[in-house]
Amino acid sequence: MAQTTAPAALTLVSHALCPYVQRVAIVLHEKGLAFERRTIDLARKPDWFLAISPLGKTPVLQVRGQSLFESAVICEYLDEVAMPVLHPQDPLQRARHRAWMEFGSAVLNTIGAFYAAQDEATLQARAQDLRSRFVQIEEALGQRSAPGPYFAGPHFGMVDVVFGPVFRYFDVIDTLPGMDDLALWQGLPLVQQWRAALAARPSVQQAVGADYAEGLRAFLRARGSALSRRMQAVAA
Known part of the structure; x- marks a missing residue:
């Protein structure tokens, strides 16, 4: 799998208890990627969050002005752009x-x-x-x-x-x-x-x-x- 340089500026939009947010945070830590964490209250979703999260759920990872949603998609992206690879090669x-x-x-x-x-x-x-x-x-x-x-x-x-x-x-x-x-x-x-x-x-x-x-x-x-x-x- 080809690896490219991961983006320097990452923001993880989070809810404090969300297990799917935790998945992304674990991958970010495993890969040693610096990121800012922005926590929201899902019971009072701000308009800016609804604009970047089509499903109205966390996590969202903001990358170079673009927003990725769904934890599985975010984790797959991070595994493609930064070492170490967390999926088996086979x-x-x-x-x-x-x-x-x-x-x-x-x-x-x-x-x-x-x-x-x-x-x-x-x-x-x-x-x-x-x-x-x-x-x-x-x-x-x-x-x-x-x-x-x-x-x-x-x-x-x-x-x-x-x-x-x-x-x-x-x-x-x-x-x-x-x-x-x-x-x-x-x-x-x-x-x-x-x-x-x-x-x-x-x-x-x-x-x-x-x-x-x-x-x-x-x-x-x-x-x-x-x-x-x-x-x-x-x-x-």
């Missing part, structure tokens, strides 16, 4: 990794359904949906051709970029009332090792602000969901 493996990136987006949707569940029965059902996803990941990790802490073994890549923000949710969720009873991680040693390796990666750590965990807790408390009620009962 076309088949690259396609396989892109498929697992889509799987990661499906896991994010399942997380959203979990924290939005309106009653305990639905919360329990969505927790089992999450666990079934993690079981699938455990099986995929067991099929790695080389040992190592990341999805492809020793090399950090785009699938790792996607799952860093996925697992970060659980740094907060795992501390909430009754989560031990759901046994999300029981019998999944490879997933737990991968999660720990991603949490220790500097680019993953730097993808959010120091107030991320506090902000996520406030977001979850305000949802009016079964999980919110668990949190409020403990606070009371």
Whole structure:
């Protein structure tokens, strides 16, 4: 894959909790690219943001006066213009990794359904949906051709970029009332090792602000969901 010089001036338009923003931030950090971060409130989208984001979503990466939207597109662009390359060189493996990136987006949707569940029965059902996803990941990790802490073994890549923000949710969720009873991680040693390796990666750590965990807790408390009620009962 040909590599060109990445643009010097980059602005990442962000929301503080958005996992898709985190993907782009991780790639930028992995490639050592300087960027400015401009954070917005998605509940009060400014007109200038709607003018550069046709879907009204974050992230948006502004490059030389042009705006790229959709995290997958932005990450692909950055992988084409700056080293190190985060996708496998082999076309088949690259396609396989892109498929697992889509799987990661499906896991994010399942997380959203979990924290939005309106009653305990639905919360329990969505927790089992999450666990079934993690079981699938455990099986995929067991099929790695080389040992190592990341999805492809020793090399950090785009699938790792996607799952860093996925697992970060659980740094907060795992501390909430009754989560031990759901046994999300029981019998999944490879997933737990991968999660720990991603949490220790500097680019993953730097993808959010120091107030991320506090902000996520406030977001979850305000949802009016079964999980919110668990949190409020403990606070009371």
